[in-house]
Amino acid sequence: MNGKNAGCHQSVVSIDGVFFFYEQKKVIDDLCFDILERDFVGLVGSNGAGKTTLLRMMVGLLKPSQGQIKLFGEPVGGFRDWDLVGYVPQKNSLNPLFPATVKEVVLSGLYGKKKMFRRLTKADYQKCEDAMRSMSIEDLADRRIGQLSGGQQQRVFLARALINNPRLLILDEPTVGIDARTQADFFQLIRHMHQHHHITFVMVTHDLDMLQSYLGNEPVQACGGLKFFVKHTHEPEDCLETNLTHSLQL
Structure with missing residues (x-):
């Protein structure tokens, strides 16, 4: 929903007069x-439009060349509550010899700047089990991440983003x-999470059929080559369950 008058809920991401230049190209x-x-925001645009x-x-x-972005009301540059944010980048550059196991990669999603050296608890390991189960990778827990296929690796990084x-x-x-x-099972999962859990989604995808089937x-709004599709859930019937695995396993 664009604009300050969109209504019933607080802003999670506020983008205000943002410009970005790359090598003098706008x-x-x-x-x-x-x-x-x-909100569930689907972001569409051609290559080079600025999605990523x-x-x-x-x-x-x-950093924006000009303008400001806020998360939960705080400028990104001063934002500290990164455990509130899960992020799966477009491509994970991964050395195939990197020695971490799947479980270690997923658990690393719990490490914020303030928690880098803290001792993991039983609850942390349970979160890891739930996140791996939600992505159907629990049987890969002790495998080295570099030994997995591209699809398996992506499920690991999804579980890492969901662990908190x-x-x-x-x-x-x-x-x-x-x-x-x-893919279909994953979209079913995130639709459920949007409809019944307190999560805001921002997703870039080229699957326009999937996007439009849910978001219209x-x-x-459009800005240059960027198009924003939005679905808002105003008054949810929140799930009584809070773990990731009660509704769907991929």
Whole structure:
């Protein structure tokens, strides 16, 4: 929902007059957009339109050339509550010899800047089990991440993003490298999570049919080559269950 008057929920992501230049080329031009609590935002655009650039600015990996982005009311540069945010980047550059196991990669989603050296608890390991089960990778827990197929690796990174039950989940082409059946199951899972859990979604995808089947045929806003499709859940009947696995296993 665009604009400050969109109503019943607070802003999760506020994009105010954002420009981004790459080598003097304007990639994003004066973008203003508010993403409210429990919005599901689908972001579509051609290659070079700035989709991934925008997501990277949202999570503080890039800085706007001009303008400001806030998360939960705080400027991204000063934001500290990163456990509220799950992020799956478009491509995970991974050394195939990297020695971490699947379980270790998923558990790493619990490590924030304030928690890097803390001791993991029994509850942490249970979160890891739930996240792996939700992505049907529990049988891969002790495998080295570099030994997995591309689709299996992507499910590991999805589980890593979900382990904290984040309030904001940012997904950049999350189903690349995943077979069609698993894609369908994954979209069923995130639709359920949007409808029944307190999670806001921002997702880049090229699967326009899937996107429009849930978010509608018309974008609510366009800026340059970017198109924003939005579905808002105003008054949810929240699930009594809070773990990831009660409704669906992929």
